[in-house]
Amino acid sequence: MPAEESTPAIVLRARDYSESDRIVTLLTRDCGKLGGIAKGAKSSRRRFERKLEPLTHLTLFFRRRPHGDLVFITRAEPPPAPAPILDDDLGKIALASYIAELADALTGEAADSADAYLMVARAFDALGRSGASAAMRQSFELNLLRVAGFGLEFARCRVCGNSPSEAGAAAYFVVARGGVVCARCRAHAPEGAVRLSPANAAAMAELAGAPVEDAARMTDAGAEGALALARFLGSILDRRLRSAALLDSLM
Numbered sequence: 001m002p003a004e005e006s007t008p009a010i011v012l013r014a015r016d017y018s019e020s021d022r023i024v025t026l027l028t029r030d031c032g033k034l035g036g037i038a039k040g041a042k043s044s045r046r047r048f049e050r051k052l053e054p055l056t057h058l059t060l061f062f063r064r065r066p067h068g069d070l071v072f073i074t075r076a077e078p079p080p081a082p083a084p085i086l087d088d089d090l091g092k093i094a095l096a097s098y099i100a101e102l103a104d105a106l107t108g109e110a111a112d113s114a115d116a117y118l119m120v121a122r123a124f125d126a127l128g129r130s131g132a133s134a135a136m137r138q139s140f141e142l143n144l145l146r147v148a149g150f151g152l153e154f155a156r157c158r159v160c161g162n163s164p165s166e167a168g169a170a171a172y173f174v175v176a177r178g179g180v181v182c183a184r185c186r187a188h189a190p191e192g193a194v195r196l197s198p199a200n201a202a203a204m205a206e207l208a209g210a211p212v213e214d215a216a217r218m219t220d221a222g223a224e225g226a227l228a229l230a231r232f233l234g235s236i237l238d239r240r241l242r243s244a245a246l247l248d249s250l251m
């Protein structure tokens with residue numbers, strides 16, 4: 001029998017399976033993104049009670065199977081550090097659900113996802129402390145995109161390299177360039193580029209360069225920043241995230 005392994009993990013998705021089992025998708029610190037099955041999860045309260053729910057932070061114990069994609073989850077224990085409280089406020093629930101779904105969509109199975117795990121864990125901690133805000137959402141999107149290899153550029157024009165704010169004019173976000181072009185280089189921006197006011201372009205540059213923990217005291221980049229991020233995410237994701245609708249209605 002394969003040895004039992006353990007790692008800190010966050011439950012991204014969970015669903016009941018058959019009479020008594022539960023299938024979960026987890027983002028782990030040490031073992032990438034894992035799909036697992038917890039046999040008897042609904043009857044064995046001692047091993048699993050309330051721990052295999054979406055957005056839960058836990059210490060996962062599991063065994064790999066010689067064949068098949070799902071690992072066997074043997075038990076779940078509390079996480080190494082106290083878990084943030086995310087279920088006392090609708091805004092927190094909505095943003096945490098979105099964070100989990102976006103992290104799921106941007107990480108592949110078995111890939112090294114330690115950075116994504118840490119980013120989600122830090123975002124959940126910040127969310128638990130400060131509550132949901134547009135700045136926190138935008139900060140998480142920018143930080144997770146960077147971790148996933150899509151570092152977006154708002155501080156420098158993608159064409160000439162100058163700071164867009166030096167011109168004191170609007171900047172234009174171009175999805176295909178993964179960043180902005182300045183007003184002087186606007187001829188290089190296609191028709192559908194997202195216009196960002198100088199203030200919103202500066203806010204995006206600051207959010208992109210700051211840790212997610214700082215987002216609670218930062219200014220969001222407004223509807224223009226949200227549109228730029230939505231356009232970029234739409235270009236790399238193959239589906240619309242279900243959790244985005246509730247979050248959009250709240251923010």
Ligand SMILES: [Zn+2]
Pocket residue numbers: 157158159160161162181182183184185
């Ligand atoms: Zn330029």
